[in-house]
Amino acid sequence: MLGIALSILAGAGFGATAVIVRLSVQHMRPITVTLVSIVAGAVMTLAAASAIDGRGMVGVAAAALPWFLAAGLLNFPAGRLLNFTGVSLAGVSRASLIVGATPLFALVLAVVLGGESVNATTIAGTLAIIGGLALVLSQQ
């Protein structure tokens, strides 16, 4: 039950973020909104990680740092900045729908890079996502 509640809260939080960003870009450029949001988020995440897993924070292996660096670059200067730019240019309802289709992109990467095989369920999901995106993006 806790897992379900937290999952729904996560979905609501990600949805709310797009709406707040749409309001923010009325005042600042997307890159500046990205900067302020990442500083605020980093302070909060650092505080939470230090409080919950302080030993893990100081005991990180040097070999892990390149992975954290790669994750940071892909998720923030790339992912978040492009997401906020998309919200600014195309609007919340369109941009958040494309970004919400990330599992489809993950599936494509898993098939192409990881050799994962597809099945009837994933094909049905892919068709549903493509159909949904076509419906929304073809709207004038």
Add this chain to the structure above:
Amino acid sequence: MTRPPTSAVRPLIAPRRQLLLGYAAAVGAAFSFALGALVVRKAVTDYATPLVAAAYSMMFGCAAVTLLAGRGAVAELNRASRVGWALAAAAGVVSSTAAICFYFALSAAPVVLVAPLSGTSPLFAMLFTIIFLRRLERVTPRMIAGCVLVVVGVAFIAVGRS
């Protein structure tokens, strides 16, 4: 949620080029997040807990965005209103709270349940758009139908890959 001052509100009547650039940026974001998820999976499998990995990757991301934003952002922040600051900071806090909820959900429930439920974010975005952005964006029944299809598709992919 506080609305920005009326004078600052620009209706979203996007010219075709602007719309296409927005789509391209969103596709780029989705691709980056998907690739980022592969890297994060490796980091949390081999090296650290999800929260520690998130904290470190955010610090690296923060440094990179600061370098990218440069002096222009500093000048813009000096001119920005309190509302602008508050909204941008709120975006970061809400986004990080959602990410932390997601990580803890994964430790409390199977991914086959967590992924589809957290994948409902476009539905929430559309609902909040209808409530809070009525003056900025128009949501049509066709867009809601498309959104439901995408969310169902995400659930199918999560179940199919589990």
